[in-house]
Amino acid sequence: MPKERGHKVIVSNRKARHDYSILDTYEAGLVLVGTEVKSLREGRASLADAFATVDDGEVWLRNVHIPEYVQGTWTNHTPRRTRKLLLHRQEIEKLIGKTKESGLSLVPLSMYFKDGKVKVEIALAKGKKSYDKRQDIAKRDAERTISRAMGRALKGRYND
Incomplete structure (x- = not known):
């Protein structure tokens, strides 16, 4: 084997x-x-x-x-x-x-x-601490929003 x-x-x-x-x-x-x-x-x-x-x-x-x-x-x-x-x-x-x-x-x-x-x-x-967890969640959400906006901008579909 x-x-x-x-x-x-x-x-x-x-x-x-x-x-x-x-x-x-x-x-x-x-x-x-x-x-x-x-x-x-x-x-x-x-x-x-x-x-x-x-x-x-x-x-x-x-x-x-x-x-x-x-x-x-x-x-x-x-x-x-x-x-x-x-x-x-x-x-x-x-x-x-x-x-x-x-x-x-x-x-x-x-x-x-x-x-x-x-x-x-x-x-x-x-x-x-609980406030550290909240900061991490907010940071992750902000990064996700930025990456989505960048993706839309690269595809030429950015509507502001």
């Missing part, structure tokens, strides 16, 4: 980019059991309430919901168990310093298959 190649997104956390300012991102491996991988291959997972923590020099992913594998037996996993993230020692040391001193959070942005292995993109993020 040929080896898998490429990048296939399983699930992404779109709300994270709305609720947090992303400062830095990291790609981490994930320690899983067999039925979790089979469930992920079916595209079933949720990062809605997920977050990562650093405990005793190790990074843990919490509250990720990977439903039980339908055809699994007594070997099935628990859906919301804590899973270990695999990072380099230097990355873990950097994350420990940033989360302790400046009060930043570790938020998973997406989960995907990369060359047959499950990876998680985690972000070092700072929570946004």
